[in-house]
Amino acid sequence: MKLDRTTAARFAAIALSHVTREYPNKLDHVMDGPGDVASPRALHPAFFGSFDWHSCVHSWWMLLTLRRMYPDMPEAMEIDTLAQHTLTAEALQAELAYAQRPAARSFERPYGWAWLLYLHLEARRHEDRDWAGHISPLAQHFAAGWRDYLATLAGPIRHGAHANTAFALTLTLEWARKRDTDLAELIENQARRFYGSDRDMRFAGTGGDEFLPPLLIEAVLMKRVLPPADFADWFAAFLPKLDRGEPEALFVPVSVTDPSDGKAAHLDGVNLTRAWCWRALDLGGGYAERHLVASLGAVDGHYMGSHWLASFATLAMLKREEAER
Structure with a gap:
């Protein structure tokens, strides 16, 4: 792993x-x-x-x-x-x-x-x-x-596919902090505006063609935007029952019914991205490893998954390498 x-x-x-x-x-x-x-x-x-x-x-x-x-x-x-x-x-x-x-x-x-x-x-x-x-x-x-x-974006796009705002802002913020501090400040301000008041968020289940976990991705972004103490307060209010294992479905890897279907294969991405998020949020319990195991075999499976999944497995594994250095 x-x-x-x-x-x-x-x-x-x-x-x-x-x-x-x-x-x-x-x-x-x-x-x-x-x-x-x-x-x-x-x-x-x-x-x-x-x-x-x-x-x-x-x-x-x-x-x-x-x-x-x-x-x-x-x-x-x-x-x-x-x-x-x-x-x-x-x-x-x-x-x-x-x-x-x-x-x-x-x-x-x-x-x-x-x-x-x-x-x-x-x-x-x-x-x-x-x-x-x-x-x-x-x-x-x-x-x-x-x-x-x-x-022009009136509000964040929250579903777990390509248009998800939080995921794109997370990657872009890392670039901007090195290359464009004005853009980094704009992203930080927009993240606070989009997500700062989110409280007691409900997990509505994973959509059948999603590859991102919207709640966890949002939390990863806010961890990078807020000072540690402020993030701790925000996260406790954002998912107040997480330490009790709720919402339960968020802890259980999802299954792909047909890896040859490009949309269905997206669900392997959910598992790999959850693993990245668990590690980025410094949450233990073995949940990152459990999600990695569930979908790691798909990285060189059917082409509908193999053309992209290894990148997301790399993201998750890099978080572990960083944590161990």
């Missing part, structure tokens, strides 16, 4: 097999006319693989993370070689040009934006390569987009 060399090699091999796999592909693409009909690779020369754009982006985040953690494993050289051919200045300029299209204003907002910023943050740790510099203009574009988006 650790992100050791063996697990890192396993995860890297999975992602290396699909970050340049163009099909099947689910595009988020608005066409203004017949001239906009194009293949995924033509539209997105850097991030055309992994079934969809955001999965390709966060798979690259994972690959670069694993390269940094285990630079001597054979897969690290493969990652480096492929990144040198994929994360080029030309390819990232084309990604920026696509995102700047008026029809792409809401392209991958906010989930893909957050993962791109998280990728940029990781790329900056690889000082021996120019990847961060190539990604930077697109990162700055999405950072500017956050300002526009938060100005």
Whole structure:
């Protein structure tokens, strides 16, 4: 259950097999006319693989993370070689040009934006390569987009899928604290406005196509925004019965009925993201491990799960590595 060399090699091999796999592909693409009909690779020369754009982006985040953690494993050289051919200045300029299209204003907002910023943050740790510099203009574009988006967002989106506000803000805040302190302050203020008065929240059950646990994700964000004493008070009021094992369903891993169904396969993501949250919130009881065990096998199972789940397993396992350092 650790992100050791063996697990890192396993995860890297999975992602290396699909970050340049163009099909099947689910595009988020608005066409203004017949001239906009194009293949995924033509539209997105850097991030055309992994079934969809955001999965390709966060798979690259994972690959670069694993390269940094285990630079001597054979897969690290493969990652480096492929990144040198994929994360080029030309390819990232084309990604920026696509995102700047008026029809792409809401392209991958906010989930893909957050993962791109998280990728940029990781790329900056690889000082021996120019990847961060190539990604930077697109990162700055999405950072500017956050300002526009938060100005128009009347309230947070709370369901457990891609539009979830708290998850995207959590990843973006980590980038902003390093790269854009004004945006970090804006996110902190908005998080307080969106969630600061939440009390005694009810768990309505996990939706059949969700991959995020909204209550726990919100708590992770607020832990990063509030001072420790303030967070302790907020969290005690937010889920007042958590120390008594309620809501009970939040402690029990969910099951996937059909891993070949892309929406049903999302539920493996719930388990892995709950594990990340349990660890990020420093909650014991073995619940993180229980949720990891429930879905770790799916990371190299059917492609509807394997094209993205390893990244979320990596998130959860990184929290453990950080806690043990």
